[in-house]
Amino acid sequence: MGRRRKKKIYHDIEITGIADKGKAVGRTAEGEVIFVKGVVPGDVVDILRTKKRSKYVEGRAIEIKSYSKERVEPFCEHFNYCGGCDWQQMTYETQLQHKEDLVKNAILRLGKTEPQAFLPIAACADTTFYRNKMEYSFSCKRWLSPEELNDETISNKEDVLGFHPKGAFDKIIDIKKCWLQPDPSNEIRLESKRLAIEQGLTFFDAYLNEGFMRNMIIRLASTGELMLIYAFYSNEQEQIKTFLDAIIERFPQITSLFYVVNPKKNDFLLDLDFELYHGKDHIIEQLGNTKFKIGPKSFFQTNSKQAKVLYDQVVAFAGLDGTQNVYDLYTGVGSIALYVSAFAKHVVGIEEIPAAIADAKINMAMNQIENCTFYAGDVKDVLTDSFAQEHGAPDLVITDPPRAGMHPDVVEMFLKLAAPRIVYVSCNPATQARDIQMLSEKYDLIKVQAVDMFPNTHHVESIALLELKS
């Protein structure tokens, strides 16, 4: 019988910085790099090793020996286990500094490219209650904290509504107050749970795949319009009606109420039919002068106020004067294309999701915009020589790819197209830096700016301006 190995503990490790994905980093006495979550640069901690690799180790802080000056008390009671806002233990100024450094380090070290300037990070005016969309899950099993697990008098058999903690697919943290979406978001969530219990509705059991109440999505626009979507396991019309009527009576400000029946084993809803129960089939969001129609399945930037800041910076970087031919790649529902169209001669948007392109066309008509054209398809396949011939060579390419960055063929095409300017928006500084390095064959990196879209998390957006070498 093999003996159980004792787990290694590293004592008195000073945390010196923040690395990729928001993990804090330090060095062991043996000189190994160690990554650990939930601590702050300047903390001195004892760390239990959880993973060993040839170049680094990972661990979990088991005791904080001395506290960093950058540390603050997390304001959310669910902070330790929810995982949603993983940087709440740092002052906002410190978060901004680390986000700026994450972008700088990616560009300088990973991308080995030096811009003419790094602009100061664009901070968020609102550091709490900034999201316009939240998704919650119902469950008949409450997630228990390690302390509760040790208490035999506490059972997890409880109807709850909240978030999945990492790694627990069939249990839910019962959220009392979430600091991410403005009122009446918390009230609606708490009341939905109370009403469902009062009406004797069963809550979902993800392990057994049974239980009536499954999910709830709240979308709140800056125009004041409010969309609510419930996912039920089965199409029990009487139960659905009784529940939704009570919700409408309690929250008359709802402008759009949908439900969806989901008997599947997973929570993915976009492949299902959404039934409109009450109000309009969409809400209207507005950024600056541009309005956006948002249906129950539409994608939209989740921080509307800061999306405007981001798009205004795109306009400022773009330097448009109404004469330019612009390509907006990975356009989503055409948000950037429509936003910049007032400053351009023509904008062509490409996006792989056909439903998003349908929304982009609706939004174009709603805003009486006539100088945009949208195409559905993979940028890699759509952006070809013949596409450029048909639409004219671009004076500016705006690109906002997903986290993985751009496909190498797309970067190659950029080099072939040789547009005088590129504005590269990214939610992943590492892949942005990689792509910029490839583009540096023909482009100078002029400026880079980090934009904070998600305070109290490690996520950061980054905008870069590149100009064709003369």
Ligand SMILES: C[S@@+](CC[C@H](N)C(=O)[O-])C[C@H]1O[C@@H](n2cnc3c(N)ncnc32)[C@H](O)[C@@H]1O
């Ligand atoms: C970061 S979002 C940007 C959305 C938009 N620019 C905005 O500001 O709302 C990236 C978008 O790229 C789309 N996408 C991902 N891979 C793609 C591909 N290979 N070709 C075209 N679009 C793609 C996604 O569906 C998503 O809408």
